[in-house]
Amino acid sequence: MDRETRDGFAVTAARGRFAPSPTGRLHFGSLVAALGSWLFARSAGASWIVRMEDLDREREVAGAAAGILAALDAFGLAGDEPVVAQSARTPLYAAALARLERDGHAYRCWCSRTDLEPFGGIHPPACVAPARDRSPAWRLHVGSARIGFDDRVQGAQHQDLAHEVGDFVIWRADGACAYQLAVVVDDAAQGIGEVVRGADLLDSTPRQILLQRLLGFPLPTYAHLPLALGADGRKLSKHEAALAVDARDPLPALRAALHFLGQPASTERNVHMLLSRASREFDALRIPRTATAPPAFAAARNATS
Template identity: 75%
Template sequence: MRYDRHTTPLPLVMMYRGRFAPSPTGSLHFGSLVAALGSWLFARAAGGAWIVRMEDLDREREVAGAAADILATLAAFGLDSDEPVIQQSHRSDLYATALDRLAAASHAYRCWCSRSDLEPFGGIHPRACVAHETSRPPAWRVRVHGETIGFDDAIQGAQTQHLGREVGDFVVWRADAGCAYQLAVVVDDAAQGITDVVRGADLLDSTPRQILLQRLLGLSQPTYAHLPLALGEDRRKLSKHEAALPVEATDPLPALRAALRFLGQPVSDARHHAALLSHAVCEFDARRIPRVSIAPTPFAALRKETC
């Protein structure tokens, strides 16, 4: 069923709401473009909304001007947010309220354990803290018991994770008084009414933790779809720190075509990105998306492609 949000009013709970949530640690690279385009295609094919959120909680890794550059590049590629872009750095009060709820229900506790304290345990926090209280500020961890969290991923299939054995009690508020990713993303997805999360498979392992937090906070669980990762020639995930990889905002067609091919989608011979995207939405089939992460066409070759 197709839904035109401009002509067919439906209750908000029935409307698809997807999002793309980059971190401003560098320019938009091909791997990020794949995630943006994939989430955009899911949303547009469902007749829903696509929202951009800037996840800028890690101020040490943030690159000055990167947020504006990412948004400008997305716009040049025809990928505009349907709603104003929010920044996580402006939402600390919301995250603190969620932490207070977890602590009040004894789901979260203060912890002074450092990474070196946890090394003998494989980095997994044991049932009890192994560090004594020190003068440094504590982090906050969520209690994990014997939960096995399962969910059906729209691309990767059935997933299960035993949180106690594989993760342990995990940090939701850092010792430097900053909200951790797992809590922030859960709070923001709920606040923005996100129904479907489409993102890279590198975050597949984080999803059970987020589902646990959703349950503890009484929040709705979105549907998840984890896209294959674009790998470099060394089979590692493409990184924003590799200077040769930013996509070319002044010439979007080659990278868009490559991203569509990477996602297993048909590519038209349109000579303008708007027509290319329109065709991609009409022909989009999520069943064509591969599960396995692969190396895309070398980016240097993309820039030489004749449009």
């Protein structure tokens, strides 16, 4: 497997990861993301890991992390290394923030959403609010950055950060590292060479690529999978009653997830045999770009609790 080393970080070209948030049980949309990232890695002979993105303590559900890991294990999708939790990695994030501040890329900001209304919600290249009697957030200067990349599923992507995003938060006012910085630091530190995730994060990718460039991290490749939608067109995970997949009977949901990703049907009666065959026959070109209601979801639905 090809490797690249930069600034002490080693990247394996197709090494992948699944990074759930412990805000509920594993549902069909999350299973699609986990299976998709696993297939990309395994079909290339690469390792695959699980990272728990638990920085948002207010949304965390007690016991959800353990439940997700148990479900993944039942679906044959256990990671190759011990699970890492973001909540234990604050020193790494703080070091990255300090580096960005030192190099003039980050600044303190007290702006609220109300302060940004005159700018259409797009943050200008400086804080426009007076210092307040509370801790500030930290934002990244995007300057005139225009980011383009080729997504393995969604094709060519382009974003003018100054006009479409503005300077964005990388460290929250409550003292927690923001998602955009944390995921970049984690992917570099864990040697992730290929980021495979849901298309709802496609818009975040240019911000992460800019951070990778500023921090001198290796740039992974990206593949953004179509989203599983409910009958009303909303992302499945946004439904209060999003169906948790049943770890007691994993085959129906696994088959439905494979079908959703455009992969060949499998009649294997064993989870590990099904996954082994799926990794051998995996073809990324079969994956559809657009979000749809899950095909054959009735089978997975009948297998839920």
